[in-house]
Amino acid sequence: MSAADESDALLENLIAKEILPQSGNWEGTEEFLNRIVQVLLKYIKDQNDRDQKILEFHHPDKMQMLIDLSIPEKPENLLKLVKSCEDVLRLGVRTGHPRFFNQISCGLDLVSMAGEWLTATANTNMFTYEIAPVFILMEKSVMTRMWEAVGWDPEKADGIFAPGGAIANLYAMNAARHQLWPRSKHLGMKDIPTLCCFTSEDSHYSIKSASAVLGIGADYCFNIPTDKNGKMIPEALEAKIIECKKEGLTPFFACCTAGSTVYGAFDPLERVANICERHKLWFHVDAAWGGGMLLSPEHRYKLAGIERANSVTWNPHKLMGALLQCSACLFRQDGLLFQCNQMSADYLFQQDKPYDVSFDTGDKAIQCGRHNDVFKLWLMWKSKGMEGYRQQINKLMDLSNYFTRRIKETEGFELIIENVSWPEFLNICFWYVPAKIRNLEPAEMRARLEKIAPKIKAGMMQRGTTMVGYQPDKQRPNFFRMIISNQAITREDLDFLIKEIVDIGESLE
Template sequence: MGSMRKNWFHSLPNEALHAEFLQDVSKLLLKEAVFAGTQRKNPVVRFHDPDHLYDLLNLTPTEKPATHTELLKAICDTINFSVKTGHPYFINQLFSSQRDGLGCAPKLVMFASEDAHYSVHKMAALLGLGEQNVCSVQTDKTGRMDSLYLESQVQRIIATGAVPFMVVATAGTTVLGAFDPLPAIADVCTKYNLWFHVDAAWGGGLLFSRTHHHKLIGLDRADSVVWNPHKLLAAPQQCSMLLVRHPNIIKACHACNATYLFQKDKFYDVSIDFGDKYLQCGRRADVFKFWFMWKAKGSIGFEEHVNALMDCASYITTSLRQRPSFKLVLEPEFINVCFWYIPQSLQGLQEQPDFNEKLHKIAPRMKELMMRKGSMMISYQPLQSLPNFFRFVVQNSGVTHQDVDYFLDELDRLGADL
């Protein structure tokens, strides 16, 4: 990677570039973690104070990618300074808000776009808020939350005697890839003292692109942001993070101070013991995957990756306009490119009363054909009153313009006789 060969940043395995490195990683893991890490003659932990460890591991991300030698050293150092939980002398913790609850609270209402992720409603149910207390905010024709309508709904809820407490904005909706107007929503939250949460799970990776990060203007005003590098940046699942503006709020909400796990009189700085802040106790260090990718690619590698995905979306958008059997649902704002395939049998019949009903059946039938043939897979879905349409979403920066041509040609072949 340090040689910066053409297309070095692609999220696609390349035997010439990666095979030797991956073999070296496997050998290193077996030698140092699996075998040496469980031998009685070796220490359970090579302890260093956290500040010293930070310097030893060189944790700060860099602009340029690391070499394979540097990456192997990073893995070796991580193993060397990790607690060896498989060591026969490791007899420590198992590694395999609160009191009043909502009973004393008024009726709480949160707000989210009508195109927000379904998990907003699911968590409202799980937390005891109730799905009926998630107020869906209308979107404009591009799928962006209408901030004026949001404010009118906040005022309506206040008039009923209920208490608005949070707005969930989305930076990159799942289907259309829309970015809610973050500055305008932040203004509403400031005016009515509401928690401003941004779901940037899909679109957060645009931060790395100097060309496209303007879509995230206003993100800096959020109280909390969720971001999934396993989506746009193609990190291995699961790799998600919650970023919070207020330093101690997670601990205040979640910590139970179980002294049999989280002793306060340890000989090092216990503020780095994060376990008590989370909902679960034992968990993997999922952020390691992202840190290691960042070290391998550098910020510039992530930028090239994101720009390549946006270029691919632009190419397929242009190609769709040039093919008579394809019709865009809307002009894409992001990597999500949504379109209908209109077979010859339906062309020119758009004014017929049953046109949408017939079009609705095309995408599921084509999905069946492509899966039975094994030639490709692409998702489809309806949205509100729109009939089923295809959604081209690419996360692999190794996808080429030629690959896009193949996708569209194959859709033409699959749909020709429908």
């Protein structure tokens, strides 16, 4: 028998309870894990091969016939599990492929991935120093770098890693409410004034969602208009605050977006900070996407004023490229998170431990158990250093400039936002207008354009060669939103996308 056949035979005759931890069979354990690693390494290699497809698209009903997703009555043997892993990866979408431009979180940083493998193996919970001593200290160390990047005094700042930016934004709004009306924690919203908050119409929907969840109400989260570049108009914000006050509402929270989801716009932080100070509002910056720009001295100015924020959401799983999920909610002032969220669960967070319990973080979280999201970030950050991030982010901005230039000079492409200093960030929004509709009347062109991007996208998915997102906005028909955040991207990949869009676009009926 060949070595491969021997391995197959070994695993085919084993089930899970016959390896560690239920049995002492180390040979079987090692062989199983090594085979899984081989599957993963092959996937990684293929994913980085530009000649390989990003996906094989199948509709849900077909997909269900290609893989057995059912939970069986009897255990499946280890060989079958290895094969299942191969199938799952084969039928999935290679989100780390250098030509997958579909999401803000793209790419697969292999050091961060190695970190996540270790996190899985260590499998610990982040609530106490007792069970996660190194990781708890690591959170503090990593956050210190983040606080410094924001421009805060690390001795006074606070923060928590949250499961995604939406929950991070919810943490911020909850803390803001608590600071203003601490009694609401105990007595709810009934006896306090009617609160309201503000965010730009181009901000992430999680701000409105937080307002709904917290019992403030989605309709009391007001959308402030943006200018033609997608930036919040400060005058409109102040006018709305004044109007709300006149109507008897109590404005308490304003959110600026630093790197908006669709356009990648940065709201004018300094001017909004002035307004928040004038009207005594909590100033939150949702830098989930744009926070990484703080690590580039060349581009940091786009977030000038962020140090005046009371809270900042910053997702290292976006621009910094950490694996999903890695999201931080940072606070300028220490103490509030604890006051706001602690529920005196003495049975979990005892005070009579043999070490300094101020290191226990459980009582600061809305979550009880909390996944270790810091290790994959820490290891990756060590692997790049401050210098490496600076280079990486500047390189991505260079690519963004290159792509914008290519879009401008290629026939049929039209930028959504265009001015001298554009692109400001790594989102590039554009239409492709196929030759045959270029000379239509505006109304008809608009109607036709609405259907072009979805058709081109469907063509990409059928071919499996590349993926890029699209959406309409309040005034424009469907357009593409290109995101350049994968560190693997080259100019050739950008040229490829343009060529592919033209090719599919011109072949449409």
